[in-house]
Amino acid sequence: MKTWIFFFFLLPFTVALGQSNRVSDSLTTGAKKKTNSTYQAKKREDTFTPQPLEDQHTWAEATLDYLSLGHTYFCLGQKEKALDFAELALQKGKKSNDLKLIAQARTMLGRFLNGQNRFEEARPYLFEALKMFTEQEDKFGTITTMAHLSSVYAAQKQYPKAFALLDSANALVPFIKEKQKIMVIRTSQGMAYTSLGRHQKAIHFFNSALAIASELDATTHQMDVAGQLATNYEKINQFKKAAAFYKIQSELKDTIFQKLLKGTIAETKYTTQRILNEKLIEEQKNAELLKTNLIKDLKLLEEKTANNNLLLWGGLSFGMVLLIGMVGYFITKVKETKSKRKEETLRFRAVLEAEEKERARIAKDLHDGLGQLLSTAKLNISGLEDEIKGEDKVLVQNSMHLIDEAVQEIRSIAHNMMPAALMEYGLISAIESFARAINETKTLQVNFSSKAMQDRLEKSKEIALYRVVQEILHNILKYAQADEVNIALTRIKDTVLLTISDNGQGFDVKTIHQSNGIGWRNIYSRISMVNGAIEVNSTKGKGTDIRIKIMF
Amino acid sequence: METPVKIMIVDDHQMFIDGIKSLLRKEENLLVTSEFLCAEDALEHLDIAATDLIITDISMPGINGIELTKTIKSTFPDLKVLVLSMHNDQEVVSEIMMSEADGYILKNTGKQELLEAVFKIMDNGTYYSKEVLSIMVNKVKKEQKIQEETSPLTNREKEVLQLICQEYSSQEIADKLFIGRRTVDTHRQNILQKAKVKTIVGLIKFGMKNGFISDL
Numbered sequence A: 001m002k003t004w005i006f007f008f009f010l011l012p013f014t015v016a017l018g019q020s021n022r023v024s025d026s027l028t029t030g031a032k033k034k035t036n037s038t039y040q041a042k043k044r045e046d047t048f049t050p051q052p053l054e055d056q057h058t059w060a061e062a063t064l065d066y067l068s069l070g071h072t073y074f075c076l077g078q079k080e081k082a083l084d085f086a087e088l089a090l091q092k093g094k095k096s097n098d099l100k101l102i103a104q105a106r107t108m109l110g111r112f113l114n115g116q117n118r119f120e121e122a123r124p125y126l127f128e129a130l131k132m133f134t135e136q137e138d139k140f141g142t143i144t145t146m147a148h149l150s151s152v153y154a155a156q157k158q159y160p161k162a163f164a165l166l167d168s169a170n171a172l173v174p175f176i177k178e179k180q181k182i183m184v185i186r187t188s189q190g191m192a193y194t195s196l197g198r199h200q201k202a203i204h205f206f207n208s209a210l211a212i213a214s215e216l217d218a219t220t221h222q223m224d225v226a227g228q229l230a231t232n233y234e235k236i237n238q239f240k241k242a243a244a245f246y247k248i249q250s251e252l253k254d255t256i257f258q259k260l261l262k263g264t265i266a267e268t269k270y271t272t273q274r275i276l277n278e279k280l281i282e283e284q285k286n287a288e289l290l291k292t293n294l295i296k297d298l299k300l301l302e303e304k305t306a307n308n309n310l311l312l313w314g315g316l317s318f319g320m321v322l323l324i325g326m327v328g329y330f331i332t333k334v335k336e337t338k339s340k341r342k343e344e345t346l347r348f349r350a351v352l353e354a355e356e357k358e359r360a361r362i363a364k365d366l367h368d369g370l371g372q373l374l375s376t377a378k379l380n381i382s383g384l385e386d387e388i389k390g391e392d393k394v395l396v397q398n399s400m401h402l403i404d405e406a407v408q409e410i411r412s413i414a415h416n417m418m419p420a421a422l423m424e425y426g427l428i429s430a431i432e433s434f435a436r437a438i439n440e441t442k443t444l445q446v447n448f449s450s451k452a453m454q455d456r457l458e459k460s461k462e463i464a465l466y467r468v469v470q471e472i473l474h475n476i477l478k479y480a481q482a483d484e485v486n487i488a489l490t491r492i493k494d495t496v497l498l499t500i501s502d503n504g505q506g507f508d509v510k511t512i513h514q515s516n517g518i519g520w521r522n523i524y525s526r527i528s529m530v531n532g533a534i535e536v537n538s539t540k541g542k543g544t545d546i547r548i549k550i551m552f
Numbered sequence B: 001m002e003t004p005v006k007i008m009i010v011d012d013h014q015m016f017i018d019g020i021k022s023l024l025r026k027e028e029n030l031l032v033t034s035e036f037l038c039a040e041d042a043l044e045h046l047d048i049a050a051t052d053l054i055i056t057d058i059s060m061p062g063i064n065g066i067e068l069t070k071t072i073k074s075t076f077p078d079l080k081v082l083v084l085s086m087h088n089d090q091e092v093v094s095e096i097m098m099s100e101a102d103g104y105i106l107k108n109t110g111k112q113e114l115l116e117a118v119f120k121i122m123d124n125g126t127y128y129s130k131e132v133l134s135i136m137v138n139k140v141k142k143e144q145k146i147q148e149e150t151s152p153l154t155n156r157e158k159e160v161l162q163l164i165c166q167e168y169s170s171q172e173i174a175d176k177l178f179i180g181r182r183t184v185d186t187h188r189q190n191i192l193q194k195a196k197v198k199t200i201v202g203l204i205k206f207g208m209k210n211g212f213i214s215d216l
Helices: A002-016 A029-048 A056-075 A079-096 A099-115 A119-135 A139-155 A159-175 A179-196 A199-216 A219-235 A239-262 A273-317 A322-384 A392-417 A420-441 A459-480 A518-529 B014-024 B039-044 B065-075 B090-098 B111-122 B130-142 B155-165 B170-177 B181-195 B200-209
Strands: A445-451 A484-492 A495-502 A532-538 A544-551 B005-010 B030-036 B053-057 B080-085 B103-106
Touching (some): A056 A099, A079 A099, A099 A119, A099 A139, A119 A139, A139 A159, A139 A179, A159 A179, A179 A219, A219 A239, A273 A322, A322 A392, A322 A518, A322 B014, A420 A445, A459 A484, A459 A495, A459 A544, B005 B039, B005 B111, B014 B030, B039 B053, B053 B111, B065 B090, B080 B090, B090 B103, B155 B170, B155 B181, B155 B200, B170 B181, B181 B200
Parallel strands (some): A445 A484
Antiparallel strands (some): A484 A495, A495 A544, A532 A544
16 A cells, blocks of 8 residues: 555656656656556556556556657657657546646646647647646646746747746746756756757756756657757757757667667556557658668768858968969859759659658558458458347447448558558559549549650659659649649650649739748649649630649 | 359458458358469469459569469450459559459448449459559550450441440340340350450450440
8 A cells, every 4th residue: 555655746747857767767666666567467457457547547547658758759759649649648637636636647648739830739738737737736746837838929929928837837946856857947948049049058057957958867858858959049040069969869769779679668558559669660760760760860960060160261361362262162152052952852852752752651651550440340340240130230230330440440441551552553544533532522533644655754753743743733623623634644755744624713923932921832843842843824714724744 | 152152362462352252251152262472372272162252462573463363364254253352443443454454442442332343244244443444545546556356246246246245144134135144144154255255354455455445
C-alpha cells in the first residue's frame, strides 16, 4: 500500500519533467526503483490477463503513459503522433479525475497544437490548464503553461501579451528549487523567446537548461534542448555551432531509440509493442536520413561563408587588384547563389522522394495489412450468418456492412496516397483510371489521350506528372466550373508534353504567384524538380490552358 | 453434384485460409483437399486428381497469383482458378483476366458471393464484373494483329459463344436456348477447337476479338 501512495505521489512529478524515459532519466533513483518494480510487477500480471480499464488508478497510469509517449514523439519530431497521444492522455486523464494530470495533458496538448501552428486551438487548452494550475497553486505548472501561452501569443504577433506573460512567469521562478523543474522552466522560457525572435536570450535559457539536463543525465531533454539550440544558432547565422548541436541531437536520438527499443517502451501496455517497435525503426531511419542531409547542408554553408571571408580579406590587402578582387568576388557570389539554389533543389528533391516513398509504403501497409485483416474478419463473420437467427441477424449484417465500409475507406485512402496503378502499370493507366473515377461522378467530363507513350518514364517523372494532373484536376473541380477537360500526353523525341485545357471560367494568371494556397506552389516545384517548364494561359470566361514540358 | 468439388487454397495468410475453410466446411458439395502458403509449394504438390478448383490470392511473396494462374492454365486448362484479391483497380483485374483465371472476387467478400462464384465457375462459367469486361475489350482489340486462321462458327455456336462472353454458365445457356446441358458442353468443345483456344477466358478473348460482345 505504501508503495502505491508513493507511486502516485511521484508519478505526476516525473511526467511534469517531461521525461519519457522514466527509468533512466530519473534522479530519485531509490524511490524510483520502488515505483518501477511495482509497475513491472503489475505489467507482468497484465500480459496474462488483460485488465479492463475500470478504476481510476489504471486510468491515471494510462494517462501517464500517453503523456510520456506524447513527449517522446514530440522530441523525435513526430508531431502528428505526439498530438494524438496528447489527446488520448487528456481523454484518459478526464476519466481518472486527477486534476493535476488533466492540467498537464491540457498544457501538453496546447503546446503540441502550437507546434503545428494551430494557435487558435492551442489557446483554450493552455488557458484551462493555467486556470487549473493556479487553483492548485502549482507554481511549476503555472510557469511552464504561461511560457507556452506566451509562445502562442508570440507566434500570433501579439508581442505585448507575450512579454507580459513571460515576465509574470519569470517572477515566479525563484520559488522553484528543484533542479528538474528549473530545467523544464528554462526550456519553456527558451521556447517562448525563440518564438519572439530573441535568439540570444533563448540561447541563454537553453544553455542553462542543457547544463542541468546533462547534470541529471536526462537524455530526452538534452536532445530536445540541443535541437532548440541548433535552430536558434541557425537563425543567427552561426552555422558551425548549429551543426554541432544538430549532431548532438542526432546522436542522442540514436541513444534514445536504442533505449526505447530495448524495452522501456514495454511500460506502455496499452500499445502493441511490436508494431510500435517496427514503426520506430522505420521512423528512425527516415529521421536519420533527413538529419544527415541537414548537417551536410549546414557544413557546406559554413564552408562557403568561410570562403567568402577569405576572398574579402584578399581583396582588401591587395589594394592594387581591388577591382579584380571585386570582380572575382562578384563572380563567386553569383556562382554561390547558383550552387546554393542547386543545393536547395537537391535537398527539396530528397525530401519529396522520401515523402513519396513513405506514401507508397503506408498505402501498401494499409491496403495489404489492415485491409487483409478486416477482410478475414468479414469472412469469419460471414460464416456465422446462417446460424444466427431472428433479430440478431441484423447485427451480423450490420457488422459486415461496417467492415465493407472500412475496407472501402482504407482502399480509397491508400489509393489517394499512391495509386497501385501508377506504381505497377505506369502513368497512362493511372491517369486513365483517375479520369474514369471523375467521369463516374458526372460532374466533369475528362477526355484523356496519349501519343507515343508506350515506354514507361522514370519513376520520379511519372509521379511528378501524376501529382500535377491530380492537383490541376482538383483545382478545376473546385474553382473552374468547367464541364469538360481535355488532357493530352505526347512524347516527341526527348520531350514529354502534357496539356490540360478546360472550358471553365478562367482566372487571372497573375494571381498564381500571389496565391497563398500550396496547390500552385506544389505544381511549380514538382515540375522544376524534374527539369520541366510550365506555361499557364487563361482568359476570364474562356477557360484555361496549361502546357507542361519535361525534357530528358 | 454427386462428387464434391475438390478445392485447393493458396494464400500467404493462414488466417484467411482458415476463414475460407470454415465457410466451406458446411457445404456438402465442396471439399478443401489441400492448402498452401505460397505458390511454389502449391505447384510442387499439385495433385491434379485431387483438385478441381484452385482459390488463390494475388499478392504473395515469390511467385504471385497471376503467374501461378498462367502456369496452371497453360498446363491444365481444365483446372478452374478463382482469384481472390484486395485490389479492385481495373488494371489489376483485367490483368487477372488476361491470365485466364476463371473468376475473380474481392477479398472482403461474403459467403454468398464466394459460393456463387465457385458454383458458376464449376459449371463452366466465369465470374467477372461488367466494367472489367469492357476494359478487356479494348485491351484485346489492341493485340488483334496476331490473329490465327479459324474455321467459321455455325449460327448456334455463335449464339452460345455470345452467351459465354456474357458470363453465362452451361446450365444458364441451356435454359436460355431451350437445349440440353450436354448439348451446350458439346458446342463449347467445338468452339474451343475451332477458336484454337483452351480455356473459357480464352474463348471470351476470342469473342472480343471477333466482335461478339461489342454491345457491352
